[in-house]
Amino acid sequence: MAYYTAETAGDWDAYCELMSVPRRKLLMEVYDESDVPVPAEPTPEDCAKSMAKDRARPKGTGHTYQVVGEVSEVPESMDHPPGVGVWVMKEYTLDGERGRTLEAVLMVQDGDKWLVDNEADNPRADEPTTSRRLVAILS
Incomplete structure (x- = not known):
């Protein structure tokens, strides 16, 4: 449940640590609207930066x-x-x-x-x- 708790809290460092490399890559490709290419094997840090700028939304x-x-x-x-x-x-x-x-x-x-x-x-x-x-x- 830590994965969902981190997502809800906007704790992108913890959220990205709890997903596989292919999952991080997929989410970055889907949500990162910058022109920066997504690394072949994104680190949790790469993912967290991407999520922080592109996933600001009401969380309930x-x-x-x-x-x-x-x-x-x-x-x-x-x-x-x-x-x-x-x-x-x-x-x-x-x-x-x-x-x-x-x-x-x-x-x-x-x-x-x-x-x-x-x-x-x-x-x-x-x-x-x-x-x-x-x-x-x-x-």
Whole structure:
């Protein structure tokens, strides 16, 4: 849950430390609107700088996070290594409205740490196959 807590708090150093190199690269490619090329293997520091300038947004209040269901083995697929998948229920209040999302999360082991490598809440048909596959494995 430290990953989500760091994101909610805008603690980009901690947030980026808790994700795999491919995840950092993907988020930087998606959210960094500068003209600076994204490094092939971005460090947590590269990621944190990018997130700090490009992810300022309302975060809501009263966030809670809970792992629901069983942990499942997830085999290697496309550009994601094997790992474990879990469902995380996120609840929050934003603009006075209570909200809830359920996300499938792929975690991969890196030494003695477990890092977030992929997240998917309700992938559309046009989203990457790995997101749909992760949801299917955990469902």
